[in-house]
Amino acid sequence: MADTATTEYTKPLPNREDPQYAPFWEAAKGHRLVMQRCTQCAHIRWPANPVCTECLAPGFEWAELSGRGELFTWVNFFQGYHPEWAKETPYNVALVKLEEGPVMLTNVTDAADEDLRAGMPMEVWFDDVTDEVAIPKFRPRS
Ligand SMILES: [Zn+2]
Numbered sequence: 001m002a003d004t005a006t007t008e009y010t011k012p013l014p015n016r017e018d019p020q021y022a023p024f025w026e027a028a029k030g031h032r033l034v035m036q037r038c039t040q041c042a043h044i045r046w047p048a049n050p051v052c053t054e055c056l057a058p059g060f061e062w063a064e065l066s067g068r069g070e071l072f073t074w075v076n077f078f079q080g081y082h083p084e085w086a087k088e089t090p091y092n093v094a095l096v097k098l099e100e101g102p103v104m105l106t107n108v109t110d111a112a113d114e115d116l117r118a119g120m121p122m123e124v125w126f127d128d129v130t131d132e133v134a135i136p137k138f139r140p141r142s
Contacts, residue, residue: 068122
């Protein structure tokens with residue numbers, strides 16, 4: 001893994017000004033995984049949404065999640081659709097199903113591709129790509 005703290009990060013960064021996601025990125029900066037939890041039915045909303053996808057209630061609170069889940073599925077990108085990611089091909093894009101229910105689009109690190117298995121336990125870690133941005137990624141959990 002590259003030491004991104006001392007090298008310039010040249011990939012696109014998330015829009016941290018989007019009010020729907022600003023709390024998510026602020027928590028990630030502090031290495032905490034948070035998502036909206038419906039105050040009516042407790043459903044965890046992901047992606048963030050102005051209303052609950054289960055009960056349509058608008059109310060929510062930002063809840064800290066365990067950061068644990070399991071690998072649901074993944075693909076390997078062999079073609080670079082952006083010049084900065086092209087340098088890293090092949091790389092995986094994965095779906096991790098969190099213990100609290102939501103499925104998160106992410107990258108799996110710290111595992112050889114041939115060792116990945118659907119259902120393998122995963123844990124979040126935060127890649128500090130800049131001083132202001134940490135991107136949640138997942139790695140195998142023992
Ligand atoms: Zn709800």
